[in-house]
Amino acid sequence: MNVDNKSDEYKENLVKRIIGSVPRPKLKRKETALSITWNTKESATPTAIFRTIRGLISIKYIDIKGQYIILENAGFQLQKSQFIGGWILERWITSTRRIAYALPEPFVLKHGATVKIWANCNEAGHNPPEELTFGGVISWGTGINIPSRLLTDKGEEKATHVERKK
Numbered sequence: 092m093n094v095d096n097k098s099d100e101y102k103e104n105l106v107k108r109i110i111g112s113v114p115r116p117k118l119k120r121k122e123t124a125l126s127i128t129w130n131t132k133e134s135a136t137p138t139a140i141f142r143t144i145r146g147l148i149s150i151k152y153i154d155i156k157g158q159y160i161i162l163e164n165a166g167f168q169l170q171k172s173q174f175i176g177g178w179i180l181e182r183w184i185t186s187t188r189r190i191a192y193a194l195p196e197p198f199v200l201k202h203g204a205t206v207k208i209w210a211n212c213n214e215a216g217h218n219p220p221e222e223l224t225f226g227g228v229i230s231w232g233t234g235i236n237i238p239s240r241l242l243t244d245k246g247e248e249k250a251t252h253v254e255r256k257k
């Protein structure tokens with residue numbers, strides 16, 4: 092199916108249907124979802140986004156310019172808030188360069204809520220609990236095949252996000 096000429100709303104609904112069709116057990120959730128973005132003004136090449144979620148919190152979106160990352164409490168049917176204070180959001184820009192941000196304590200992400208974590212760029216906002224600023228970097232990094240992970244304070248991987256150019 093050629094979707095290049097379809098509206099953004101059509102593409103978004105298609106992705107929601109694909110992700111929505113992934114079975115979601117009520118307890119001990121472990122799921123992998125695939126979503127696809129198409130050619131845009133910002134990206135001349137189609138990108139495949141591979142995500143894993145183990146629990147309630149997902150890495151919902153990473154800005155193509157590296158300015159921010161959005162985490163979401165995607166607890167679907169569980170409708171639970173999640174304590175994420177002390178959790179680590181990391182991106183491996185190269186095999187030796189790691190960017191890591193520890194979420195402030197105490198920090199709770201309510202059911203269905205998101206938090207945008209800005210790099211310390213000109214557009215950065217700081218309005219907890221909806222927006223936080225990571226003063227340690229001016230960019231989260233850009234490029235292809237950059238893995239991002241969300242780890243608990245004990246090092247357990249809860250979510251991943253990798254973008255790959257097609």
